[in-house]
Amino acid sequence: MSILVKEDTRILVQGITGDFGARHARLSLDYGSQVVAGVTPGKGGQVFEHAGKKVPIFNTVAEAARQTGATVSAIFVPPPFAADAILECFDADLDLAVAITEGIPVRDMVRAKRAMAGRRTRLIGPNCPGLVTPGRGDKSSGGCRIGIAPGYIHKRGNVGVVSRSGTLTYEAVWQLTCRGKGQSTCVGIGGDPVNGTSHLDVIKLFNDDPETEAIIMIGEIGGNAEVEVARWIKEHCKKPVAGFIAGATAPAGRRMGHAGAVIGGAEDTAAAKIKIFQECGISVAATPSDMADALLRIWKG
């Protein structure tokens, strides 16, 4: 198994006719993922074509889901309209909405997160690289790629990876793959202060997933989500966990690229989070080059 998505998960892409959405829809199709529908309001009836594959475009998410059986949406809609796109997924009762869009106003996300309460749809992101469950083909092809991660760096296996950052996730995944260790699912939860799925949510899913044997968790300065999850791991997690916190050198009060990466209080710092990781039995990577090795020090695979 894997978490959240499997090789045969049927995907729709909101914003498939935009440059960004189209590019990554093509890459997902190349990877062998089941991109079965596009949604662009007003372009329903058109067809998105790539490498001999024809993906029908619909006006609404509900219609796309009904006609194609898509259960997951990848959202590439521009920031002013992205929260609306997320809400449309909730309304269509999808399993999962993955918001790649960067730069959504916080107020829009506060409202969207409130609207998510009591709905069955899970939101991942926004401002995230998406998620990948690697396939079993050449260079992990045939997997489920939702979002913008490079597919070929993955390898199917037993490590779950969760991170706020895109490129730092790729770094960890590539280190694992180069050491012959594959991944069950890799999830980027996004760098915004308000997001749909937390580190803790993903860690719980990994903990319950029989295929996942070990976990790498990548956090950063700002907020206390990593602290919360470290304490949960100490009490409940059955699997070895390695962690890394980015931002040890970040000055207080400045946003480091990610809207959520800002040191507010004393507990937001990298040093404070690392200390709590260690107290909770998490193997801490000393540098970002050490993420896979930090896991392999406590897990032999």
Next chain:
Amino acid sequence: MNIHEYQAKTLFEKFGVAVPKGVAVQTADQFAAALAQLDGTGGYMVKSQIHAGGRGKGTFTDGFKGGVKFSATAEKAVANAQAMLGNTLITAQTGKAGRKVQTIYFTEAANLGKRPDGRDDEFYLAILLDRATSQPVIVASTEGGMEIEHVAHATPEKIFKVHVDPAVGLQAFQARQIAFSLGFSGELFKQCVTLVTKLYQFYWEKDCAMVEVNPLLVTKEGKLLALDAKVSFDDNALFRHPDVVALRDLNEEDAKEIESSKFGLSYIALDGDIACLVNGAGLAMSTMDIIQHFGGSPANFLDVGGGATKDQVTAAFKIILGDPNVKGILVNIFGGIMDCNVIATGIVEAVKETGLKLPLVVRLEGNNVDAGKATLAASGLTIVSGDSMADAAQKIVKLVNAK
């Protein structure tokens, strides 16, 4: 985005939040006319306008003390304003360089002093996002005029919080809870409920990141006023608030940070001597960390985003080279989707165009990386290649320390 106190108070007034009457001016010849518009019977406050806290306790580079001064008469107010305008104010938040004061804000000195009943007259009020609950939270305290972090640490029982459900907005009972928690009754209670309600309306409608009133003041006449105002806005929401964008003061922002934003780069200057150029915020942060881990000192945070085109890399090099402290550059690119050879070609062209002489270590990883490394090697330039982040960081630290 941050704005000045006088701008924040103008917005407060529009939303019906009571503030002391004030006038902001940019030149000394306007001082007298500005003061003439104010009632000076209680004296005046003369307030330096910079985007940094701790102004009252700050010192100017010429030794003049205090960026916020009470002045009993108009003559004294003019003298204080003359000492501040054009002068550079250093506070706990400005860094050593300080900030040049380009605007002076005169306000009527609200009638300070203990209330007749001897109770404290200064309070704290703020509205911001609580990340743990993804809801706005109103924070209030009876300990006004102090640093709220200090109050939270020393006397947490004196901090009151009310979370607002975004589905229904601030409710009247919640505004009453705040007013009761601050110990108000009678006329002041009503004023407090109104002020909290209006302030929340401002926070929500204008997409504020934070609104802080410290202190909130009760005058001798029993009026509740926002004596200070600190407001910042969510950058992501500026597209729907052109009136807020118009308040942006580029004098308060780092010139290199403004330049970098034109090229879609995210740049933040730091104190060190090893510059870095990275794709992705998380990787950029951890590249700074790994430089420090191996004994170096990062000169900046620089995220070129997912792309890293030749134009972006050239612009990034120019911005980095504008920092005289920089002694070496580390480029760290994980070209997941992008072709590493395209990135390598961009780096080579950027080095040639900028005439870079400093040590340069490049770590490329990802798609078509071998061709990228070959392009760097064949360029005839002294570009050192790093195999991993750790290897690259160690190499640049060694090169810079050897100089």
